[in-house]
Amino acid sequence: MPIPPEHPVLTDGVVTLRAPRPDDVPGQLERHREDPDRRFDADDARRWITYGIHEAWKIGTRLVFVIEYQGQYAGTVGLEPDPHGNASIHYGLASRARGAGVASRAVRLALDFGFGECGFHVVHWWARVGNWPSRRVAWATGFRMGEAIPGFGEEHGRRVDAWTGWIGPDDERKPRRPWFDHPVLETPRLRLRTWRDDEISRITTARTNQATAHFLPFIPQPFTAEDARFWLKDMAEQAAAGHRYNWCLADAETDLGLGNLTLFNLGYGEAGELGYWVHPDAQGRGLMTEAIRRVADWFFSPDGYGGHRLLIRTAATNQAARRVAESAGFQHAGTEREAFPLATHLDARVTYDLLPTDLTP
Incomplete structure (x- = not known):
């Protein structure tokens, strides 16, 4: 040389x-x-x-x-x-x-x-x-x-x-894809932020339950502290690779972690997909609906992600997830037969979508 x-x-x-x-x-x-x-x-x-x-x-x-x-x-x-x-x-x-x-x-x-x-x-x-x-x-x-x-x-x-x-010598000296820095989003009851390493117990409790085992059989049961730590690292990796955003739903006053909202499958025609779960002590309070509406506002905004369509896909028999989607203003866009694997069999998969014109004050 x-x-x-x-x-x-x-x-x-x-x-x-x-x-x-x-x-x-x-x-x-x-x-x-x-x-x-x-x-x-x-x-x-x-x-x-x-x-x-x-x-x-x-x-x-x-x-x-x-x-x-x-x-x-x-x-x-x-x-x-x-x-x-x-x-x-x-x-x-x-x-x-x-x-x-x-x-x-x-x-x-x-x-x-x-x-x-x-x-x-x-x-x-x-x-x-x-x-x-x-x-x-x-x-x-x-x-x-x-x-x-x-x-x-x-x-x-x-x-x-x-x-x-x-x-290599011919490669441009600039980022190849985005690095997702999570904005902190707030609602009257919530602060959407990233999870902290000291919240492992909240994650393990929320992810260890019969409904998760049934509807999401690929998630380990029980969901251990080791699983939670690996999941946190993976979420950070996914953000750094420009693949997904992942927010903790924290209580606006106490900062206690109450649930999780993920935005993924990005980059295909500026559409995105949402996935979510709630801690047992936060269920039934409409918190996820509130969080989804706030993320949708940010997602569609030119000052936010600038996307044009949001999706939610879930099992047809997952009534809790479907109620959240409908409460947040999503429209039923279609059903695919035997397309959602459960722990025991194949369920139908329902798709909901949301466009900027569907948002209401």
């Missing part, structure tokens, strides 16, 4: 990538002190900035740049070549520079350098599962997401499951 013998200076007018300087040592040390699991002292920072980065560049094992933002050290980004003409990318940002798109700008500059100057064929990315800031940067800069690989990475001396991704 034609690696330049010395650091070039790369800039997009906002962020600059350059060689390290002695005055970067305090910033490097401070950044690593923000990570309580990382053992990194002043001597480590000094050696890395004054010697380690230059030596790694010289022998071609790691091509690390200091990220400069607003005239100060803001972190590092590096490319690690492999024997196959590819490279992996690594980056870390100081807290003062987060939230301003600095990491994404730095990664784009590094990719342009890696593909244009060094001739890499593919650049790989990986991050520990749960490292959402790193994944957000990879998403923003156009990486294709691959599989999550158990035990793929190592952090602080222990093996970790890792998200993976890759990008």
Whole structure:
């Protein structure tokens, strides 16, 4: 690979990538002190900035740049070549520079350098599962997401499951699909927000019941804490992949989780489908109808999702789910025979739909 013998200076007018300087040592040390699991002292920072980065560049094992933002050290980004003409990318940002798109700008500059100057064929990315800031940067800069690989990475001396991704020289350096950031929606009685990790017991209680076992036999019974944690991770993954929104229905006064509303099957003619469930102590109060109407307002609004048709599909014999759909103003759009699998047999599947013109004040 034609690696330049010395650091070039790369800039997009906002962020600059350059060689390290002695005055970067305090910033490097401070950044690593923000990570309580990382053992990194002043001597480590000094050696890395004054010697380690230059030596790694010289022998071609790691091509690390200091990220400069607003005239100060803001972190590092590096490319690690492999024997196959590819490279992996690594980056870390100081807290003062987060939230301003600095990491994404730095990664784009590094990719342009890696593909244009060094001739890499593919650049790989990986991050520990749960490292959402790193994944957000990879998403923003156009990486294709691959599989999550158990035990793929190592952090602080222990093996970790890792998200993976890759990008090629001809790929655009921008998101390939939306990342759904959940808006907080409010009604007189509810606040629609994302679930928290401390609400596992509310989820397990709501999902463990005879009706769920009958109408949704693919859901484990009993629904354990482990199932709930996996479900929360999966909902976050689905939002990051632009596949679905998932709201917790929380009491507007106490913030207690009362139920769940999911918007999925998006992207096909700007239609979407709703799924829902309610905690036993919140049933019979019309809360789901209230939540669906609020989500429908947001979904159809040009300032919201901007969709044009909402669907609800359920088993013909699921009277509770059908009452909710009808109470929310959905119209019966059709019935398919033996199309909804129950625990014991195939039921008919009913479809309800809602258009913006169906909404009433």
